[in-house]
Amino acid sequence: MTGKEKKQLSESDICDLYITPAIKDAGWDQFRQIRRDVTLTPGPVIVRGNMSSRNKKKKKFADYVLSWEPGIPVAVVEAKDNTHTVSAGMQQALGYAEILDVPSAFSSNGDAFASHNKVPIDDEIETEIPLNAFPSPAELWQRYKIHRNIADPAEALVTQPYHEDFAGKEPRYYQAEAINRVIEAIAKGQKRLLLVMATGTGKTYTTFQIIWRLWKAKAVKRVLFLVDRNFLADQAYTNDFKPFGSVMTKIKNRKIDPAYEIYLGLYQALTGTEEADKTFKTVSPDFFDLIVIDECHRGSAADDSAWREILEYYATAIQLGLTATPKETEYVSNITYFGEPVYTYSLKQGIEDGFLAPYKVVRIDIDKDLYGWTPPPGMTDDLGNALEQREYNQKDMDRILILNQRTKLVAKRVMQLLNATDPFSKTIVFCEDIDHAERMRKAIVNAAGKLAIEHPKYVMRITGDSVEGKAELDNFAASDSTFPVIATTSELLTTGVDVKTCKLIVLDKTVNSLATFKQIVGRGTRIDEEHQKFYFTIMDFKKATAHFRDPDFDGEPVVIFEPDPDEPPNPPDPPCGDDDNDNGGDDGDGVKKFYVSGVEVRIIAERVEYYGLDGRLVTESYVDYSRKQIRQEYASLNDFLTRWHDAKKKEAILNELAEYGIEFEKLAREIGSGYDAFDLICHIAYDQPPLTRRERANNVKKRNYFTKYGAQARAVLDALLEKYADEGIISIENPKVLRLKPFDTMGTPMEIIRNAFGGKELYENALQELEEALFEQEQSA
Template sequence: MRATFEKVLVCESKNEPARVLLSLATGSRKTVIAANLLWRLHEAGRLGKPALFLCDRDELREQAYEKLSKAFPKGSVRIVKAEKGRNLAKNAKVHIATYQTLGLDGEAQDEASFLTNYYPENAFSVIIIDECHRSAWGRWSEVLKRNPDAIHIGLTATQRQLREGKKQTAADAEIKANNLKYFGEPVYEYTLIQAQEDGYLAACEIVRLQPSIDLKIYTCAEVTAAKPIDARTGKAIAEEEIKDQYTADRYDHGLILPERIAAMCADLFKRLCEHGGPEQKVIIFCNRDLHADRVQIQMQNLYVQWCKDKGITAKEHYAFKCTAEGGSERIETFRGSGERCFIACTVDLLATGVDIERLNAVVFFRYLESSITFYQMVGRGTRIHEETQKYKFWLYDYTGVTALFGTDFITKPHKPRKDKSGGGDGDDDDDGKHRPPLPELMNGEKVSIIPQGRFILQRREGRDVPIPLDEYRQEMISRVLREAATLHDFRGLWVETEKRRKLINHLLGEHYSPDTVRELMDMADCDHFDLFAHFGYREKALKRVEREDAFLEQQIPWFASMDDKAAIVVRGIGQQFGVGGTDALESSELWNVPEIRRVGGFDALRTLGKPAEVMREAKVRLFGV
């Protein structure tokens, strides 16, 4: 927030328009930050005129209203809408609107709109544009051009450069062609990898897979010989209606392959069963509406059979389709319930605007070219969910889309569309009048899924790069071994608070996250000490509670040699390690634990010598079991 205010003051001191860009990873609570920015501006007396929070989805509008309403007094925040010829938000301090509400979702530039009818020029003191990278597609610039004196703040996870189109005015080009050009460089950037390393967003394990059939190219002759049917109607397709060839990026979009769909769904279901069970929250991004239909049916059938084999009752709506054609009514259940609606099969309806904190996996059965869309889709899984202990998520890539990590956010101009329910169905060959046949092959070809490796994201040379998990772990461990060649040396380093923190900070500074590796190696119950000891020095990794129990058992003679109060404190050190690991031993809260504080805490150790040296010895014994 400070960076935002500094930029505003600098612009005002130079008598320049105040334009600010914040680039924050999806899931890092941009709306909460916006609420705090507006509240601070209000407290500073800078909201003499109303503020406008502008977004492009109904879901984003509702989320903004929820967050902003908590920051301001009741009635100060209103959603913009007309009723009986008047604007219901007229007297509010903060107005929340979508482009559609303001009448800015069409192409006609000269038509009157809600914006021009209800708001004069320079009606706002501050305008916050949510997801401003995506907003460049429409007429959102009309709001900015009518309010040149307002502070303009753009929020984005992917600052977007737009290749210029042929049909645009010079004024539109100035605003729409390049977010960076309009707002300037971001005053603050917080990347996905930074947020993961800080523990603010969930760690991500990338699993790359490839259907064996994707190595094949189908020619017109091969498709014709297989006697394809129209996937929509079931009717035969004539040769002249078949394209010259079909490559993997068109499978299950331009050419439906049931065996491919079945193999991918079976592989995914097996992986879910192996990592947490099938009843976990998952989004599967499909190529088109019909593809989502087929995937939903396959996943539902696999689950019903699994329940039958286990002798348990299947839960309702295990897999459901959620596209522009329907299913959006199940989104809230998908977000909140742990008893139904587990697998959402979509195209792009859930790509943005929906916070799903408990999401365990993001799955790509879909090919993509847009890095912006890709990052937004990945962002669905990045949120941490404390209640279900979700600190990591799986990214299953069946189509090679994770190659988009680290690519530039430059896209072609997008023609505004008349949107249905805020998301498309992927059927871009349907003009509403004539739908060409969609070939489906029933040739019984066997399809297998080929593993391509496990990966973790790392920042290298300013870009997000998927690194093989084993390589990442080995490189991190090699840096630890440079500091401590033997387990004895490492233990001596670890018990010294400053040396330990220096080591961790050094790893983080080189973009190696021990927390992330611990999560992805299924060692969340282990301390960092055991992570490093296991992979660096081939020691058996103990869980925190296992190390606590071993310490309390092996050190009974040592406890017996102390007075009762000192023994209670030292045993308490082992017990607190079992709860919070090494960090718990280096926190001042250790001495506020009731049983430790009751016997004198730190001072109780003086009967054994200098308390700091006793603490060090306790740690050496703890990490020596």
């Protein structure tokens, strides 16, 4: 083929005719070692308003990934067509090599290979090699071993095959990297390991593959997977760990049966305060070869922790801690115990890659929270208890002072958001305690109205003391189950429960712990494309989302050995009982509560923020945000005017824009009173000078537009103009408008329509003509 003909070939042709044959001729197995067109990341989801889309320009897509064994990548190759130079794809290849942490990157246009080697040969990092000189698998595997510091004796364990999933599931790039990092560390003799992976990134699946490879390689025989919630053990047993089959058991009845090899255990079932409860001591300290501790941030590294007692008993075992939130405080440090993480995959990275859902934050301030409330002298609560004469503020709400109107206001605002988007969006409402969760359940039932009547399980309290609620936990978590839609809770749903379709997290709970906050946020981070869940909303009533401002929210954990004496430690979260053990008492923390009805509360401020491309929350003014969304829907003023005048009912347009989160009452407060939605849209989005509703109504009257109608019809139309001037376009489109004053003095709606206009169709035509007259000057814009 001539050079000219070669330059006419597509990139795919170059791969088929030149690059793939060259790699195969070097000894690479086409089916086991060569993967083409590999999507490493799908690209981040961008969310504004209530719309979302993937930024496909940020998708990471490797032309070739070469592996020594499936799941153990050692090199990447980027292809270009022959109009490019040999090294034109090198920068892309290096980006992919960095993601996979492999030492070898190649670029080719079909003439030769450009090679970048992090393990330099003769001090040359980048070289160009002929097509027929591509490195063999053994050569690139040796480079990989040097790069990852893998000694020859460790090779057999490091290359132990993955479990080939019966559903054809392959580990994502970061899961494979996490698995390989752990296996490599164990092969080097490391006994304590920490793996940090954000919630929703598949820690349990990753753990299964780690255990499977170690178990199959006979590096370990007996394994204990420790969790602190029963349903976490059940999930692992029936899902990811299922391939272990008959060699696996769940520890029950405080008995460790030595006949099995893979054990799933609830730490509460293995230990207790009494020596007789310490089930873990019924076998010898060397019984387990590997112990995996799920969610090890929750106290497992504390000196007095039950988990720590178990770990110390099985001190000779390999111990792997899993967490989404490395915990480093004066009192608890999983890094001090386990050592630095062998691998970290953060929430920020997961969102940037597009594997995790970004979030929208709606911060809401309530007057009594922000300004405080002091009861009048001598005031008592609903039970006749005297209220202390002091200022109650946000930290007291629903812990000490229960304002029933506040609970109702929160419930109403939650339902307002759901009704404006999707009333069947899975929602978790985090409350201060079980009592608060029950009151919130009742308030949401009342705010939901017809939905709660038609669907008794529309909202349920899912807390540790509620048998009925916990029985619905699986249904709430299941993507294909509609009910329950809303779960009110305090602690039970903060961790572990996988609710992939959760679209709304409501925080009416004081959250001082950064680790707890990250776990709560993690309830919404899963993407479920099948059910069109690409992002989630956090509605915050208690300023909990201030944690997003913390530089440590998604940063590197720091071990704190000695606290600054001048800086008090971050206060613990208010005690509210463990949902798995709480019996539902209101006063479990010894604090007396006051229930007060009749105190008016109101929302005084709202702010909407979005996850930005840099991982920070972006705040836009409501006007700026609305302008962008309106222009997204209608690119030009003419586009909008055409749609407006073609719409039989203008409400349809306003409803479309409401789906973006645009509320015209709020816009009117920003721009000025007296303007209808039409003028707000034209002014905000297209810089048109606005007219008030009164000015538009008067312009119609001056043109004496309706002289063709009889006296009774003109009276109705004049009254409709007045109604428009007072209330706006939606008010006159409402079919019930003719029941209101002053129309009620003109007859019944049917009489008005029949006698004044000659029938419903003629009345609707007249109303349409009135609307055209109101906006006539824009018709010709």
